Each structure stands twice: as C-alpha cells, then as structure tokens.
Amino acid sequence: MKYVPKKSFLTGAETHIGQTEYLQIFPSTMAKRVAVILSGCGVYDGTEIHEASAVLVHLSRAGAKVQMFAPNADQMHVVNHCEGKPTEEKRNILQESARIARGDVTDLAKLDVSAFDALIIPGGFGVAKNLSDWAVKNKNLTVKPAVVKILQDFHKSGKPLGLCCISPVLAAKVLPGCELTVGHDTESDMWPHAQTALALKEMGCKHVNKNVDQAHVDLKNKLVTTPAFMGNAPIHKVFDGIGVMVQETLKLA
Numbered sequence: 001m002k003y004v005p006k007k008s009f010l011t012g013a014e015t016h017i018g019q020t021e022y023l024q025i026f027p028s029t030m031a032k033r034v035a036v037i038l039s040g041c042g043v044y045d046g047t048e049i050h051e052a053s054a055v056l057v058h059l060s061r062a063g064a065k066v067q068m069f070a071p072n073a074d075q076m077h078v079v080n081h082c083e084g085k086p087t088e089e090k091r092n093i094l095q096e097s098a099r100i101a102r103g104d105v106t107d108l109a110k111l112d113v114s115a116f117d118a119l120i121i122p123g124g125f126g127v128a129k130n131l132s133d134w135a136v137k138n139k140n141l142t143v144k145p146a147v148v149k150i151l152q153d154f155h156k157s158g159k160p161l162g163l164c165c166i167s168p169v170l171a172a173k174v175l176p177g178c179e180l181t182v183g184h185d186t187e188s189d190m191w192p193h194a195q196t197a198l199a200l201k202e203m204g205c206k207h208v209n210k211n212v213d214q215a216h217v218d219l220k221n222k223l224v225t226t227p228a229f230m231g232n233a234p235i236h237k238v239f240d241g242i243g244v245m246v247q248e249t250l251k252l253a
Helices: 019-025 049-061 093-100 125-129 134-140 145-156 168-174 194-202 235-252
Strands: 004-007 014-017 033-037 065-070 078-080 085-087 105-107 118-121 161-164 216-218 223-226
Touching (some): 033 049, 049 065, 049 235, 065 093, 093 105, 118 235, 125 134, 145 161, 145 168, 161 235, 168 194, 168 223, 223 235
Parallel strands (some): 033 065, 033 118, 065 105, 118 161, 161 223
Antiparallel strands (some): 004 014, 216 223
8 A cells, every 4th residue: 555645734744645545636646447358247158257346346446447348249158057057048248248347348349458557357157158269179279369469469568467267268378388377286176177277288388376365477478367266265265366466467557
C-alpha cells in the first residue's frame, strides 16, 4: 500500500493517506487498464465463475480499470452442470459471459491492445473449448486466431499476461518455452490434473510446481500464472492465489 504525506488543516502536522484516498487524488498514476477475457459462464463449458469473481475483486481492490471481453460465437457445446453432461442446446459465448460481467462485456474482436496495460484470463473449460480446443486435442491444441493475435500483441508490446487454472495452456502454445504453473506435476488427491503439467513440459515449457495460493512469475515473458482450481483446495486459497497473480501482473504493468 502506498502512502502520501499531507498537512493537517487543524495542526499543520504531516499525516498520511491510505490507498483509497490516494487513488481518489491521483487516479491517473495508479489506475491500470486491464482487459479480462471471458469464455462463457460455468466451469464445464465457460469461464469458472469463482475465478472470474476473484479476478474482478482483486483488480477492484487494486484500483484497476477493467473491461471484459468475450468472443461473439457459439460455444463448443452446452453442459448441464447438474449432470456434467452435454445437451443439445446452443449458447453464445458473448451472451453467456455477460452473465458474469453484469451485461458490460465487449466483443473480443474489438479489443484494442494499445488501450490496456495488462491482460488477464480466468480459467474454466471455456478456455479449453471456446478459446482453444485443448479439451479435444490436449498438447496438440489450436488456439483461436483472435486469441493468438491478442496474446502475441500484448507480449510484443511488453505488457503482462495473468493466467489461472487451465488458461496457461494458451501461453504454452503461443509463447513456446515460457515458464508457467498449473499446480504440481505429480498426481495425487490434491492434484488430480497433474497430467496437464506433464503435457505442458512435452510442449517445451518449463513447468514450476506451485501451490494453489501461490503464483509463478516468468519475468522474461511477463507471464504470471496460478493453479486455482487445478488443485483440490479450499475456495479461499484459490481466491488468495488469484490475488497473488493479480498483484504480480499489475506490478509488471
């Protein structure tokens, strides 16, 4: 937290103001502009809602200016979240993402990288189904062209990327050889998806084992990743880990 000295109008003594008041006085020096890409609404076919909410809370607390984006296209499929099974229904990614964004979400095609200081992508199967085809092809995935361009443009501009849960697979494809984490690489009750880490290693990335409440920073690529729900952990630890990711991403912005 940053503090700024000021004079008391009563005593003339020097006092200090906290972060909230600082932001009100000097908003332009503190407010980072962050684009957040959503991929639908719901863990099995869209954005993981708890992760998206955690990202938004931590960005809000940091005084960031946030704009959410999502592709204006159909989801790969729609999953009944009670049964975990696909249905015959069709849903639009942008319209579903609007549920999380409270209606304030923009077509991904309109994302102007020059207008933002950082990019964050929460996890959920929407990353693996709607932003890429990881859910079908695993390490042989293809990332949607619009997402590839956005990631590349942020990277070329020296602007940081914050990715959590399964979304680091996007960086693994677009930024070959990058350092990242999706948790641990040895399967256990705590880490049932450890094979994902092994697949990322096979793709040429350096995987760094991290706990749910931690994040890894790849300084060379300005890439910050955290496991989130790749591990079986209490939700408050997922929230804390995403907080670390957000903080580290903003430090690089």
